Amino acid sequence: MASLGVALIGTGFMGKCHAMAWSHVRPVFGDVPDIRLETLCDVDPELTLKRSREFGFARPETDWRKLIEDERIDVVSITAPNNVHREMAVAFLEAGKHVWCEKPMALTLAEAEAMAEAAKKAKGRTLLGYNYIKNPAVLHARHLITSGVIGDVVHFRGQVDEDYLASPDVPWSKRARIDLWGLGTLGDITCHLVSFAHLLIGDIARVSADMETVVKQRPVPGTNEMREVENEDIAHAIVRFKIGISGTLLSSRAAWGRKSLIRFEVHGTKGMLTFDQERLNELQLYVNEGPEATRGFLLNHLITELLPGTETQGAMANVDPVTGQAAWYDLRVRLTKAAEQESGVTEPLLSPLTPMLAKPPKLLRTGEWFRQRRRAGEQP
Numbered sequence: 109m110a111s112l113g114v115a116l117i118g119t120g121f122m123g124k125c126h127a128m129a130w131s132h133v134r135p136v137f138g139d140v141p142d143i144r145l146e147t148l149c150d151v152d153p154e155l156t157l158k159r160s161r162e163f164g165f166a167r168p169e170t171d172w173r174k175l176i177e178d179e180r181i182d183v184v185s186i187t188a189p190n191n192v193h194r195e196m197a198v199a200f201l202e203a204g205k206h207v208w209c210e211k212p213m214a215l216t217l218a219e220a221e222a223m224a225e226a227a228k229k230a231k232g233r234t235l236l237g238y239n240y241i242k243n244p245a246v247l248h249a250r251h252l253i254t255s256g257v258i259g260d261v262v263h264f265r266g267q268v269d270e271d272y273l274a275s276p277d278v279p280w281s282k283r284a285r286i287d288l289w290g291l292g293t294l295g296d297i298t299c300h301l302v303s304f305a306h307l308l309i310g311d312i313a314r315v316s317a318d319m320e321t322v323v324k325q326r327p328v329p330g331t332n333e334m335r336e337v338e339n340e341d342i343a344h345a346i347v348r349f350k351i352g353i354s355g356t357l358l359s360s361r362a363a364w365g366r367k368s369l370i371r372f373e374v375h376g377t378k379g380m381l382t383f384d385q386e387r388l389n390e391l392q393l394y395v396n397e398g399p400e401a402t403r404g405f406l407l408n409h410l411i412t413e414l415l416p417g418t419e420t421q422g423a424m425a426n427v428d429p430v431t432g433q434a435a436w437y438d439l440r441v442r443l444t445k446a447a448e449q450e451s452g453v454t455e456p457l458l459s460p461l462t463p464m465l466a467k468p469p470k471l472l473r474t475g476e477w478f479r480q481r482r483r484a485g486e487q488p
């Protein structure tokens with residue numbers, strides 16, 4: 109394919125992330141088809157025109173249905189609210205287009221099943237917005253688990269917290285409505301945690317859960333009215349995975365101070381792994397081996413260069429420049445500087461990821477990886 113025409117539906121928070129991700133495909137991956145930013149679609153004509161100029165799209169459009177038969181468009185990013193995901197995704201898949209649809213997939217199980225059915229029959233490829241599981245640190249955690257480094261897995265603990273609805277002063281909006289937004293914290297952030305659990309452990313078979321709306325009413329903008337919040341702020345569950353092990357899932361959108369906390373612990377018979385999205389290049393590993401005096405958590409810093417043909421292509425294609433994956437770039441630079449100081453290596457550190465993936469790095473204490481490569485005469 110010589111080029112790929114992109115349409116983006118929705119110009120809000122996630123629309124901007126997708127626009128930035130699309131414009132980074134070539135700089136990041138190099139040898140890829142040309143990306144043509146064809147059409148930006150949103151409901152407000154003025155805003156759509158403004159954003160299409162800012163994001164670099166060729167034309168604005170306010171009616172998404174006009175994109176269905178547009179042959180200039182090969183792939184559609186859907187970043188509109190959850191209540192329209194099914195209708196849009198199914199229509200574009202039936203028209204032969206590729207679809208990258210934001211999570212949560214839909215408002216109900218029946219809607220999600222209809223989308224899955226359409227995807228099975230479609231010639232286009234599909235992707236859901238579970239961006240956090242594309243982080244190489246998380247993929248590396250999965251590799252360590254499946255290679256038996258922590259023994260047999262016995263337990264999963266997960267937590268996802270943010271504070272975007274902690275304040276009772278945040279106005280009532282579509283996010284509070286079941287018909288437009290559906291679930292509350294469950295649809296916004298708990299589903300990301302479930303994507304981690306699914307990737308690392310597998311399907312969940314049983315759930316015992318509870319949920320609560322902390323801020324029960326919110327002020328309606330421009331009025332003196334307070335209106336009811338229809339969905340949950342907090343949700344937590346104890347779960348049983350299909351493979352038989354237990355787990356806990358905790359989540360809140362009203363947890364002051366938390367900006368993008370998504371953490372997990374995977375406990376095994378020989379050790380444990382932990383990860384926290386707020387320190388997204390670090391994976392902590394404890395293996396119950398070696399002399400007791402030196403036993404402890406190893407910090408596995410994954411400083412990676414993204415090369416075509418590796419598993420991390422997905423990570424970059426799925427890069428979320430505002431909510432986390434973008435921080436990866438910044439953090440990478442910061443970590444590189446820290447590693448320079450620690451290792452005494454002054455030339456630019458480009459860590460080739462390809463060999464890391466082909467043969468996962470030995471688990472080394474921070475900086476040791478660089479020192480070893482330096483000693484071996486390799487460019488770290």
Ligand SMILES: NC(=O)c1ccc[n+]([C@@H]2O[C@H](COP(=O)([O-])OP(=O)(O)OC[C@H]3O[C@@H](n4cnc5c(N)ncnc54)[C@H](O)[C@@H]3O)[C@@H](O)[C@H]2O)c1
Pocket residue numbers: 117118119120121122123149150151152170172187188189190192210211212237238239295296428431
């Ligand atoms: N993957 C992630 O980490 C992540 C993070 C945040 C949001 N999301 C998801 O992204 C989606 C959008 O969330 P957001 O926070 O960007 O919301 P938002 O309200 O900021 O933006 C949604 C945009 O869609 C537009 N829109 C609504 N109906 C439309 C229609 N019929 N046609 C065209 N445009 C329409 C709205 O005008 C608005 O500009 C949601 O599904 C949300 O769950 C994912």
